[in-house]
Amino acid sequence: MTGTDPKKAKRGRTLVFKIISVAVPFCLLALLECGLRLFHYGHDLRLFIEYPEDKNLLYLNPDASKRYFINQKNATTGNVEPFRKTKAPGTRRIFVLGESTTIGYPYFHNGSFHRWLQYRLARTFPEQHFEIVNLALTAVNSYTVLGFAREMVDYQPDAVLIYTGHNEYYGAMGVGSTEQLGGNPAWVNALLRMRSLKIMQLGADLYQKMRSVYADGQNDGTRMQRMVAGQGIPYQSELYRRGVEQFRSNMHAVLDVFSRKRIPVFISNLVSNERDLRPFVSFPVDSTRFPDFTRNYKVAVDYLKAADSLQAYHYFKKAAESYKAHALCNYYLGKLEFARGNVQAVREYFSKAKDLDGLRFRAPQEMNAIVGQLVASHSNAHLVDVQAVFETHSPGGVIGSELILEHVHPDLKGYALMSDTFYEALKKARFIQPEAHQEMSFAKLQQSMPVPAIDSLGGIYKIANLKKSWPFNAALEQDSVPVETFEERVAFDLAHRRITWETAMDQAYNHYIERKNYREARKIVESLILENPLDAALYNQSAMLSGQLGDERNALFNFQKAFHLAPSFETARYLFVLHLKMDEPENAIPYLDYAIRNNTSGLNLAAVRTLVQEVVALRAGFPSDSLNASVLRRIAAAYYQMDNRDGALRYARKALSLNAGDAEALRLVTMLRQGGHVQATAAH
Incomplete structure (x- = not known):
């Protein structure tokens, strides 16, 4: 057997030692990483x-x-x-x-x-x-x-x-x-x-x-x-x-x-x-290199303080001719050109003043x-x-x-x-x-x-507070904002983090409901919907408030959203009733079918569906038979039998518009206005 080369063996051992010396720190880091994860150190930074x-x-x-x-x-x-x-x-x-x-x-x-x-x-x-x-x-x-x-x-x-x-x-x-x-x-x-x-x-x-x-x-x-x-x-x-x-x-x-x-x-x-925002930082100008700027700029500022805009403009222009990179000088020239109506110069000066502003918040x-x-x-x-x-x-x-x-x-x-x-x-x-x-x-x-007054006012209070701090305290005029009304008080607390936004909305909703101000109460609910678009209960709540306000179209929209998220018999009932009331019987049928399949009320909804189908069939031929008072009276009667008084009155009046002496239609309109009952045969 041939003996192992000592030099090769030594090189091999050296290589192994090098690999180990490099690997050990990484192994230790890996162990440390595993240990930190095991003990849930730090934060989960997933999006x-x-x-x-x-x-x-x-x-x-x-x-x-x-x-x-x-x-x-x-x-x-x-x-x-x-x-x-x-x-x-x-x-x-x-x-x-x-x-x-x-x-x-x-x-x-x-x-x-x-x-x-x-x-x-x-x-x-x-x-x-x-x-x-x-x-x-x-x-x-x-x-x-x-x-x-x-x-x-x-x-x-x-x-x-x-x-x-x-x-x-x-x-x-x-x-x-x-x-x-x-x-x-x-x-x-x-x-x-x-x-x-x-x-x-x-x-x-x-x-x-x-x-x-x-x-x-x-x-x-x-x-x-x-x-x-x-x-x-x-x-x-x-x-x-x-x-x-x-x-x-x-x-x-x-x-x-x-x-x-x-x-x-x-x-x-x-x-x-x-x-309307002065540059935050205008860098000092070297008066040795630009003596004309320093002298003319100071004169211009003095004239500006004295409300002599003509002379101020003249000296700011002279200052800018000798040094063009002063942010505040360009801003003042923009203001003065704005007053003179020089649109092109206004844009150039204001844009330049913003770009030259040394504090780069814009x-x-x-x-x-x-x-x-x-x-x-x-x-x-x-x-x-x-x-x-x-x-x-x-x-x-x-x-x-x-x-x-x-x-x-x-x-x-x-x-x-x-x-x-x-x-x-x-x-x-x-x-x-x-x-x-x-x-x-x-x-x-x-x-x-739906932006409630509290949200709007809360923003105003936050900005008023911001303007008191660096760097705005020197660049913007301070605002005085009153805190007197209910909305102002709640908004002030919200802006200063004394209450959460959810608490502010809850206080506002209860305040408006107590005063029967359903329009503002609905605005609060609709703002909550935008915050929680998957909450079916909020859509139902908005729909009910819309009903109080007589806003049937908005009620329909919100009931549909609620039904899409969480179908229920009650929501389906509101939807088919609203569609019928708005003379949309075709749209009522899917919700009526759902209500029949999930009927928990004991109502005879099958009979209602039969009447709805009758109205759909009569309406299908209505455009070509628009002068047929008999068809109009039959639709009115069908709507009446399903207790859709709005629909019944609408079609009875259409029949009267064709023939003001139509006794049957006149009797139906009279009875509907008085809230009485009409025999089913009266409209046939």
């Missing part, structure tokens, strides 16, 4: 989890945002909008992605644009079910949108709506945020994916605890203050460019995710308050250009031009306080316009194809949308 009240439903995991925040104190939670694990046939499922505007701040509930859209779609397509699930969070940006998109794409979305971009610098993982892991999007996204590992969560927790020891008050103030690392990011600086490229890279990846699955995406450009116009470029490069993407619509509804075409509450969040009119712009984009893409006679118009939506 969706089972809904506690119904295991057949999923909802947005309250801990899903923790992946994107280093300091868990800053992590935010979103809406609770359960949807079915298994999508029902015919259901159109729409997911919504974005940040605070997208979730509807400061209204959050039925002020948000997706709730306006939800209400309109439900009434335009009463036979179809739409699941609109809002996954937006406050204080996040395109990193969260991308992370959510990657998970959400597997949950059978039929369309995705996106509004994001204002938080790109200071939102979680933004280049100017305290919550960042680095400036390279590829590196950050790789680390974010790894944060589902318990070891990564342990490391982040230990880092945060060590950091808090030396933070020295960094956790003080509002979340907005805690999230901002650098309060000055100059226009076109390296940090500015990194923020823009971060947005471009992440949103390109988002659209790629949906493009691969051929899912239509409706992405909006961004709107902000340009006309997305620069460049990001809207990126949205347009991304839509053009992805066949599945559709531009939702909210900016153009807002400009159309703004004086001088420049967006201000008539649509924006502070810097970026719309008021109720603004959210309504956002919803209409998304709705029209869905129509243009033929994702929805409403029939003209059934479609709810935008004017009707504005009139009917």
Whole structure:
């Protein structure tokens, strides 16, 4: 036998030792990971989890945002909008992605644009079910949108709506945020994916605890203050460019995710308050390099304080000629040009002032250009031009306080316009194809949308409180909001988190019912329906209130929704009675058949069905026999026998319109008005 080569054996042992030395740390990490999982350390960061009240439903995991925040104190939670694990046939499922505007701040509930859209779609397509699930969070940006998109794409979305971009610098993982892991999007996204590992969560927790020891008050103030690392990011600086490229890279990846699955995406450009919000930060100008600017700007400000707009305008112009990159100078020139009616100059100055603002809470116009470029490069993407619509509804075409509450969040009119712009984009893409006679118009939506006064006032109080804090206390005028009426008191408590939204709605409903104000009580119930669209009891409750108000069409709509979710004899009975009362016997038959199969009342519904079939047969020949008073009287008699007095009176009057002397029809009308009884033969 040939002996083993000692050198080869030594090299082999060395290789084994190297492999072991490399493998041991990984084995230890794997064991640690298994141990942490065994003891349920950390958070479940999946996007969706089972809904506690119904295991057949999923909802947005309250801990899903923790992946994107280093300091868990800053992590935010979103809406609770359960949807079915298994999508029902015919259901159109729409997911919504974005940040605070997208979730509807400061209204959050039925002020948000997706709730306006939800209400309109439900009434335009009463036979179809739409699941609109809002996954937006406050204080996040395109990193969260991308992370959510990657998970959400597997949950059978039929369309995705996106509004994001204002938080790109200071939102979680933004280049100017305290919550960042680095400036390279590829590196950050790789680390974010790894944060589902318990070891990564342990490391982040230990880092945060060590950091808090030396933070020295960094956790003080509002979340907005805690999230901002650098309060000055100059226009076109390296940090500015990194923020823009971060947005471009992440949103390109988002659209790629949906493009691969051929899912239509409706992405909006961004709107902000340009006309009525002074720039937060104007960087000082070097008076040595630009002495003319410093001198002229100071003179201009003095004239402005003295209300001499002509001289102020003259000196601001001279200042801008020597230095064009001062945010506040451009803003003042925009204001003065607005007063002079110079539309083109107004837009240029205000847009420039926003872009030059060193505190980047408003997305620069460049990001809207990126949205347009991304839509053009992805066949599945559709531009939702909210900016153009807002400009159309703004004086001088420049967006201000008539649509924006502070810097970026719309008021109720603004959210309504956002919803209409998304709705029209869905129509243009033929994702929805409403029939003209059934479609709810935008004017009707504005009139009917159930946003209770408490929700509206609650938003006003939140904004009034926000304006008192940094950075708005110097940029916006303070509002004085009274707290006197019942609605104002409840809204004030809601805005200051003394009560929950559900408690506020409960108090309001009881208040209105006690005062027999059924219209406002119904608005409360309909707002609860938008919050809980799978609750059949709420639809029944709204239908009953509609009955009190004599609104039969709305009662019918809500009873149909209730029946679809939870069929019952009582709901079926209401439905066939309403259809008959509204002279729709064909539509009554399916509910009548259900009621017969599930009859718990002892009523002789078979006899009613026979009469309904008789009316259907008589009506079938009615267009060609419209002058036959005998047919009209027979329909009136059939309706009367089934105790449908409205229908009986309608057809008896039609018979009289053909012959005012028709004794039988006249006797029937007289008896119906008096509430008496008529022999069955009288109408034959």
